[in-house]
Amino acid sequence: MEKKAQIELTFHWIYIAIAGAVILLFFFSIIVKQKQVSEERLTTEVVGIMDSILAGAGVSEKTKNFIDASGLSDYSLYFDCEAGVGEFGIEDRPARTQNSIDPVFAPRTLKSHRIIVWSLPYRLPFKVIDFLMITSSSNKYYVLGSGDFVNEFINATEGFNREYILNIKEIDVDKNLEVRVIDADGNNVPGNPIPANLQEFPDGKVSAVVFSGSNFVDFYQKEGILWKKTNLNPIRVISLPGERDAAKYAAVFAGDAKTYQCNMQKAFKRLEILSEVYGGADIDLLQIGGKLGEMNDFYTSLGSSAHADCLGNIVNYQDMNLRDSLAALKNRAAACQLEEETCVDLISTAGGIKKINENLRANCITLY
Amino acid sequence: MSASRDRSAQIRMTETIAVLFIFFVLVLFGIIFYYKYQQVSLVEKQEELLGARAIETTLKTLFLPELICSRGEAETEDNCFDMLKLRSINETFKRYLENYYFDIFSYSRIYVQEIYPGDSTYLLYDKVKPDAVREEPTFFVVTLRDEIAGKGGELHKFGYVAVVVYS
Numbered sequence: 001m002e003k004k005a006q007i008e009l010t011f012h013w014i015y016i017a018i019a020g021a022v023i024l025l026f027f028f029s030i031i032v033k034q035k036q037v038s039e040e041r042l043t044t045e046v047v048g049i050m051d052s053i054l055a056g057a058g059v060s061e062k063t064k065n066f067i068d069a070s071g072l073s074d075y076s077l078y079f080d081c082e083a084g085v086g087e088f089g090i091e092d093r094p095a096r097t098q099n100s101i102d103p104v105f106a107p108r109t110l111k112s113h114r115i116i117v118w119s120l121p122y123r124l125p126f127k128v129i130d131f132l133m134i135t136s137s138s139n140k141y142y143v144l145g146s147g148d149f150v151n152e153f154i155n156a157t158e159g160f161n162r163e164y165i166l167n168i169k170e171i172d173v174d175k176n177l178e179v180r181v182i183d184a185d186g187n188n189v190p191g192n193p194i195p196a197n198l199q200e201f202p203d204g205k206v207s208a209v210v211f212s213g214s215n216f217v218d219f220y221q222k223e224g225i226l227w228k229k230t231n232l233n234p235i236r237v238i239s240l241p242g243e244r245d246a247a248k249y250a251a252v253f254a255g256d257a258k259t260y261q262c263n264m265q266k267a268f269k270r271l272e273i274l275s276e277v278y279g280g281a282d283i284d285l286l287q288i289g290g291k292l293g294e295m296n297d298f299y300t301s302l303g304s305s306a307h308a309d310c311l312g313n314i315v316n317y318q319d320m321n322l323r324d325s326l327a328a329l330k331n332r333a334a335a336c337q338l339e340e341e342t343c344v345d346l347i348s349t350a351g352g353i354k355k356i357n358e359n360l361r362a363n364c365i366t367l368y
Numbered sequence: 369m370s371a372s373r374d375r376s377a378q379i380r381m382t383e384t385i386a387v388l389f390i391f392f393v394l395v396l397f398g399i400i401f402y403y404k405y406q407q408v409s410l411v412e413k414q415e416e417l418l419g420a421r422a423i424e425t426t427l428k429t430l431f432l433p434e435l436i437c438s439r440g441e442a443e444t445e446d447n448c449f450d451m452l453k454l455r456s457i458n459e460t461f462k463r464y465l466e467n468y469y470f471d472i473f474s475y476s477r478i479y480v481q482e483i484y485p486g487d488s489t490y491l492l493y494d495k496v497k498p499d500a501v502r503e504e505p506t507f508f509v510v511t512l513r514d515e516i517a518g519k520g521g522e523l524h525k526f527g528y529v530a531v532v533v534y535s
Contacts, residue, residue, distance in 0.1 A: 055424050059431035101471050127433045127444060242441070270433075273468065277434050277453055277460050290460075291452040298516045357440065365452075365515045368438045 043095035046072060050088070051097050057117040058102050058132045065117040066159060069136075073113040079106040079134070079255060081262035084269070101270075103263035104132045107178060108204075108255035112136030116160060120246040122267055124239070124346060125354035126278070126368035129270045131246045131263075133253040137161050140176040141252070144168060145184030149211070152243060153182070153252070168195050178205045181220075182252055186212030194225050209251055215239070217248075219257040231257035236344050238264065238336075240351060265337055271346070272333035278367055279326035284334075288315065288323050295365050310364035313356050322367055325353045415502070418535045422504040425476055426531045430508060434460065435492075437513045449529070451514035454480060454490055461493045470495060475534040482512060482527040500534035507531075 057065050076091040086104050089096025103122075114137040119130045135141075141162035143150055154164055165171065168188050173179060179198060183189040189208045198206050206222035216234035220227040235257060239247040247264065254260035280289020288296055296314050299307045308316075315323045328349045336343035353367070360366045429435070430447060434457055437448035461469050475497035480490045512525040 052420060052424060056427060059427055099471075101468070121444075123441070127436070127438060129433060130431075269468070273460065273464055274433060276463075277457060280456070281459060281463060290456050291450070294452045294455065294516060361440065366440065368440065 040094060043075075043090050043093040046075070047089055047095040047097050050077070054102070054104065054117065054132060054134075057119050058104075058130050059119075063119055064159065067115040067117060068113070069115045070113045072115075073111065075111070077110040077115075079104060079108060079110070079259070081259040084262060084265050086263065086266070101266060102132060103129060103250070103266045104134060105250040105253040105260065105263055106134035106255060107136075107139055107180075107253075108259070110134065110136050110139070111177060112138040118157075120244060120249055122239075122246040122250075124267075124271055124350045125357065126274065128274060129267050131250050131267070133249060135160065135253055138175075138177040140174075140179050141182055142168075142171055142179065143182045143184065144188045145182075145186070145211075147184050149245075149248065150184045153184075153249075156244065156249075168192065169197075171195050171197050173197055173201055179207075180252075181206075181208035183208060183210040186210050186218075189220055189227055190218070190229075192227070194222055194227060198222065199225055207256070209254075211237075211248070211251075215248070217251045217260075219251075219254075219260070221256070235261065238268075238343050238346055240347065240354065261340065264343075268333050268336045268343065268346075272330055272337070275326050275330035275333060279323065279330065283323070283327050284330050286323060286327055291367065292322055292326060295367070298365070307364070310360065313360050313364065320352055320356060322353065322356050325349060325356065329353065414535060418502060418504045418533060421474070421535075422506045422531060422533045425473055425478075425533055426506045426508055426529070428472055429478055429492075429529055429531055430510070437511075445513075447509065448511045448513055448524075449480065451512050451525070452516065454492070454512070458490070458492055465493075465495065469493065475500065477532040477534075478529065480510070480512070480527055480529050482525055484526045486525065497534040502535050503532050504535075505530060505532040 053065070053067060057063060075093075077088060078091050079086070079088045081087070081104075085098050085100045086102070087096055087098045088104070088106075091109065116135050116137065118133040118135075120133065122128045122131050139161060141157075141160065143153060143162060143164045144166075150164065154162065161176065168181065171179070171181070179201065181189060189210050194206065201222070203222045203224070208220040208227060210218045210220060212218070212234070215237040217237055218234055219230045221230050222228075235251075237245070237247045237251060239245045250263065251260055254263065276283060276290060278290050279292045280287065282289065283292070292314060296311070299310045299314065313321060315321050329346070332342065332345045332349055336346060357367050431444075433444075435449045435454055437445040437450045439445065473493050473495065475495055476493065477491075477496060478493040480492060482488045482490075507528050507530050509526070509528050512527050514523045514525060517523045517525075
């Protein structure tokens with residue numbers, strides 16, 4: 001009987017141990033699942049908040065925002081753009097967001113306690129969209145060379161981690177995580193080796209952007225002790241001359257040639273739509289509508305020769321008028337999305353529209 | 369003695385069943401409480417997201433190059449819509465709704481209501497969610513610049529832009 005009681009007691013404890021283990025396992029699995037869920041939720045929230053910050057910063061012209069991201073300093077944000085669709089998120093996490101509208105120019109990865117967001121309006125010749133430049137206090141920009149752009153860049157980027165140097169050998173890596181060299185006249189990077197101070201730095205963290213000729217840009221990446229050009233042909237910066245050339249600044253902050261061109265394509269898509277807003281849906285068939293249609297109807301209804309110049313600039317002047325120029329702008333913006341080499345034609349067309357708009361300013365309603 | 373042992377075993381068995389029953393009732397309570405809590409927080413989160421989307425959509429609308437007043441190369445005028453662009457913008461938004469503007473405005477309804485001197489309404493964008501359960505309207509005062517009504521000079525009207533978002 002005693003033996004039976006002993007077996008019963010042992011069985012009783014085994015039963016308790018198994019039941020306890022099952023209960024513990026159940027709660028443990030809940031805890032693990034919850035931890036996973038809350039981590040995913042946190043990264044999704046971070047991406048969502050970042051998206052809202054970027055949306056806010058993107059719409060307000062010429063604003064610089066310095067965002068305290070100390071809570072994010074353990075995470076690496078990544079930015080990419082492919083086939084006209086931009087994507088950003090946290091590296092090695094599922095949370096990410098895609099955007100096919102807003103052009104965002106940023107390094108491929110960003111890890112810092114302070115993120116800098118700067119918005120610049122892109123005009124061709126009217127305002128097309130705001131370009132959003134993103135960088136951080138850990139990304140150092142060394143400016144080399146001469147020309148108006150150098151002074152303008154240094155003045156415009158107050159608060160950024162940037163420095164003007166006379167010689168590429170002056171580069172000092174210090175505590176920076178990523179270095180970009182801006183060669184404003186194309187005399188410092190091409191054909192030269194990587195400066196000694198940068199040779200120990202990881203290849204992916206050293207890059208250069210080189211401006212040359214009549215507003216062309218090339219992107220370089222460190223490969224051992226040499227600079228490697230990452231784009232096949234020089235990329236033409238599509239912009240009108242003047243201060244705060246958004247397309248040129250965008251090249252400075254873009255991760256590489258591919259993301260630069262991909263984001264520029266977003267702007268050209270918007271330009272195509274905007275030429276319809278100004279000229280009407282069938283402006284490519286030389287049928288005016290939109291704002292230009294309203295201007296034309298207004299001056300036609302006045303029927304006075306006093307406004308002949310206004311109508312001339314809108315439709316009548318044979319050599320250059322808004323109807324023909326907007327039609328060309330729409331067609332060229334559409335062509336540029338298919339074939340990048342044709343994008344350069346946008347510059348002269350936009351320049352023509354700008355000139356007509358200036359002519360209209362004296363006595364007529366302006367287009368923009 | 370055997371009968372009393374049987375009884376004691378029966379009592380112990382009933383006791384164990386009662387303990388297990390109470391345990392599972394408590395677990396069930398926990399699950400129900402957690403489920404209800406999750407339901408409430410999900411609704412709260414949805415409302416929060418809808419509110420954020422309403423503000424974001426309004427902000428984007430106010431700064432749209434398709435609508436905003438410009439003056440050549442100068443900075444654009446905040447909270448001002450160009451009536452010459454606004455009057456025909458609905459057609460453009462419709463034409464590019466699926467492959468462009470839906471990505472900006474999503475499911476929403478945007479219109480401009482003139483308050484002074486007239487009372488015209490201009491529907492800009494309209495994409496109502498078929499099974500919408502909630503809507504969040506946001507209003508913002510804007511000036512409406514009409515160069516034609518001012519006979520070539522500028523006439524500023526007043527109105528508001530209403531952005532209604534759905535979820």
